[in-house]
Amino acid sequence: DRDNVVDNTEKVDFIFFKGATNQNTLAAPDDPDVVTVFPSINNWTVHNKTRFYLTEMTAQQFDALEDYHIFTEFTGTTSKANHLKNGDVVYFKTDSGKQGYVKVIDLFARGDVAKLQVIIEE
Numbered sequence: 001d002r003d004n005v006v007d008n009t010e011k012v013d014f015i016f017f018k019g020a021t022n023q024n025t026l027a028a029p030d031d032p033d034v035v036t037v038f039p040s041i042n043n044w045t046v047h048n049k050t051r052f053y054l055t056e057m058t059a060q061q062f063d064a065l066e067d068y069h070i071f072t073e074f075t076g077t078t079s080k081a082n083h084l085k086n087g088d089v090v091y092f093k094t095d096s097g098k099q100g101y102v103k104v105i106d107l108f109a110r111g112d113v114a115k116l117q118v119i120i121e122e
Helices: 002-007 032-037 039-043 059-063
Strands: 015-019 023-027 051-054 089-093 099-106 115-120
Touching: 015 032, 023 032, 032 039, 059 089, 059 099
Parallel strands: none
Antiparallel strands: 015 023, 051 089, 089 099, 099 115
16 A cells, blocks of 8 residues: 555565566665656655665575574675575665565566565564
8 A cells, every 4th residue: 555655654674676677676765776666765754774685595494494583693785685586585684773584485477576475573
């Protein structure tokens, strides 16, 4: 619901899109490529600075994470993770300091829809 998002931009930590260059991408609201895909983001009051990096973690390792997982030190500096494919696991850190993982479950044939599973620290 776009109206709900516009009224709550401070809660948006990442956006999925399929771009011409970067293909399937998770990006922070402050990433410059997001504006080219979604120009209305220029009107947002908050552009969170989530940072990402693509891990070597497999989908099976992601599925085996315990309830009390200890996150390793986050060293990512990029505002997007791109060229994603099914089974990829992306490590992220939100602007507010929460760390988590996103597993790409299905990118579907359409290319503009993704099914993701997210684990984030409380």
